[in-house]
Amino acid sequence: MAMRRPRLPKLAAVRVRTAAAAALAAALCLGGGALWLRHAIYANSVAASIVTAQSRALAIASTYETPAARVNADLGTLAIRSSDFDDPESNPGRLADAYRKYKTYQFPYFGSDAVNYVVVDNHGTVLEAQDQLAYYLREGGLTLPASPPQSREFVFPRVSVLLRPASSGQPGQLDGRTVTLVAYNTYNPGASGLDAKDVKATVYVLVSPLDAEAVVAPVDHWLYRGLPAAVLFVATVAWWAAGRALRPVERMRAELARITAVDISGRVPQPRTGDEIARLAETMNATLDRLAEGAERQRRFVAAAAHELRSPLAGLRNTIEVALVHGDTADLEVLSRATKRLQSLTDDLLLLARLERAAPATATPVDLAAIAEELASERRYQVPPDERFTVLSEEPALVIGREEELARMLRNLLENASRYARDRVVVTVAQAEPCLVRVEVRDDGPGIPAPDRERVFERFARVDEARDRGHGGAGLGLAIARDIAVRHGGRLYVADVADGACLVAELPQSPRT
Structure with a gap:
């Protein structure tokens, strides 16, 4: 061997x-x-x-x-x-x-x-x-x-x-x-x-x-004897200097070796030299911060998903057990509502997982104005019809991305507005400024309080009072919509309006227009 x-x-x-x-x-x-x-x-x-x-x-x-x-x-x-x-x-x-x-x-x-x-x-x-x-x-x-x-x-x-x-x-x-x-x-x-x-x-x-x-x-004497000594001296100094320069790297390595998936609270020591190694330590600590934040967000997500799945599963189980004990026929309407809620929640969870690991959006022109008009028309022809939606658009609004994801973003925005709107939902699609398309979805509902305008985009987040589970949402719609907007190089936020709620999505315009 x-x-x-x-x-x-x-x-x-x-x-x-x-x-x-x-x-x-x-x-x-x-x-x-x-x-x-x-x-x-x-x-x-x-x-x-x-x-x-x-x-x-x-x-x-x-x-x-x-x-x-x-x-x-x-x-x-x-x-x-x-x-x-x-x-x-x-x-x-x-x-x-x-x-x-x-x-x-x-x-x-x-x-x-x-x-x-x-x-x-x-x-x-x-x-x-x-x-x-x-x-x-x-x-x-x-x-x-x-x-x-x-x-x-x-x-x-x-x-x-x-x-x-x-x-x-x-x-x-x-x-x-x-x-x-x-x-x-x-x-x-x-x-x-x-x-x-x-x-x-x-x-x-x-x-x-x-x-x-x-x-x-004399020059030959220096070449034969002095040159090897000089080269050895330079190598020794380089060895010593490299050791001193890499000493902080060794401390960082040792600290990273102690950080585990269970305890990610540790951070590497950051030298005060302000050189490349100090910037490396700063970057490593920033990366560890993001990993810790992601791990905490994943923990909360798993806990919230388990909690959200428990409620419809418990309802299904209670309905079936009551029917088995009393020998009655199970309430099919209750079973249907619970099953639909489970299916919707499962689809949202799968979509979130797919968005996190999918590749960036491809460069395909998509007309947001046409999608918004199509989604509003679907609501007018559903049973019972929903006549509250109005789409305002003067010309096609082309952006770059995946059509199915952008359609899902608009559908979630319209679905969120339909839950809380009283009489009217206005969807405006226009070019806000050069190379930027803006979509505004405004309803005449109770609105979103200023302290909660960022929290509504968190997963499984709900605003107290009007925006609760009673309106049928699991708290994933706006989170999915923002993830899609960010993946397409844009943003999604709650605008400051006097009455109702106004959600604004801004996306880069297609250069082909």
């Missing part, structure tokens, strides 16, 4: 990712900056070395015209280096011979014992060599161009050559490296300088990479 890889806690994983991201950013920024700085320093050092090599090549070429220079050049041998001398205490006689030989072959140029240069004729024959270039010519078979490079006065061509290791196996400082040689030509008197035959000699001066590498050595 394969072993599962252990997982870090969520917050620890966030800290690890934060620290890793900070370390990566630090490595890219610091490393990239250090590499750019190293390249700039190295390039500047190489450029300085090339300028120095050019000045030395020009000085050597100018001194080549002296008689002493021509005598030494005619010897055609390679000068030795001071490092080739033996220990003077061990063999002082050989040292004197070597020094005399060195002085004989030394090119007459100031400081020539520290300059890496080669002088060749126009056929590539070495006339004079100094220091490391002399070593690689003698020991490594250094090959120079067979013909002098093309150049003009005060123009210094560059040549790249490979310094091979010595055949004897003795290591050199530049073994196996390709180096740059700065060249400068000297010409025969009266020559134009356009032909290789006019070249008297060519001076090659080595641009040693060792100088530039010595200059960038």
